[in-house]
Structures are given as structure tokens and as C-alpha cells.
Amino acid sequence: MGVAALAAAAAALDALWSLGGAADAIKVVSAWRAYGLLVFSALFTLLAARPRAYRGVWEVVIFHKLAMTLTAVVYQVRGGVADADTIIVADGILTVALVSAYVLCRGWSQRPAPPARG
Structure with a gap:
């Protein structure tokens, strides 16, 4: 679960970094994806810890x-x-x-x- 948490965090950072260059038509869904990856990173961290x-x-x-x-x-x-x-x-x-x-x-x-x- 720790590896999954780190992978989700890395993917979230990449997605957040890419938000500025996202086309207007997909900015909202791109932000939603990035924040969702952060949430999953947190959930995986909780599951790994306890x-x-x-x-x-x-x-x-x-x-x-x-x-x-x-x-x-x-x-x-x-x-x-x-x-x-x-x-x-x-x-x-x-x-x-x-x-x-x-x-x-x-x-x-x-x-x-x-x-x-x-």
C-alpha cells in the first residue's frame, strides 16, 4: 500500500504540473483527476499505516x-x-x-x- 500511495502521489504531482497546459475543454476534468489522485494517495497511506x-x-x-x-x-x-x-x-x-x-x-x-x- 505504501508503494501505491507513492505512485498515486507521483501521478498527482505530474497531473497538477500539467494543469497549466491542459486545453480549456479538459481543465476541469484534469483538475478533478489530479485531486482524485491526491485523495487516493491519502487513502492508500491510511491503509498502509493501519x-x-x-x-x-x-x-x-x-x-x-x-x-x-x-x-x-x-x-x-x-x-x-x-x-x-x-x-x-x-x-x-x-x-x-x-x-x-x-x-x-x-x-x-x-x-x-x-x-x-x-
Whole structure:
């Protein structure tokens, strides 16, 4: 998850850097993508730091990456959609990594909260 967090942060920085040169027709969607990458970097960081403390976050992140992969597969089959193959590979690999990490760390279970100190 740490590697995923760093990769998302690097992609976000690249996307933010590119915003100035983005065509007016795609400026908003480019900003949305850049900020989304920052959000995913933060989510991956949280999951890396305390993988059993954020039940529910795992499932949302896995859903998003799986949905992106399947959407890109549909676009690839229909043809004519730029970068569908890149999304299939990147988000597909990330989906497998997320599901593997989820199973290995038992992300569906939550650690009990530490006792309150009074």
C-alpha cells in the first residue's frame, strides 16, 4: 500500500504540473483527476499505516479500482477510447494488489480499540 500511495502521489504531482497546459475543454476534468489522485494517495497511506483500522475504506477503494478496470475493458472492446489499455493494466494490477492486501491483512476485520485511559 505504501508503494501505491507513492505512485498515486507521483501521478498527482505530474497531473497538477500539467494543469497549466491542459486545453480549456479538459481543465476541469484534469483538475478533478489530479485531486482524485491526491485523495487516493491519502487513502492508500491510511491503509498502509493501519490496515485494519479503516474497515469500509478497503471496500470503497477496491470498488473504484475494479469499476475503472471493467469500464476500461468495455471501452477497449468497443474501440476508439484513448488510454483504455493503460487503465486496464494500471488499475487491473492495482485491483489485484488491493484484493491481495485486503485478504492478507484481513481488512474486513477491525482491531479492537485500545482501552480508554482515565
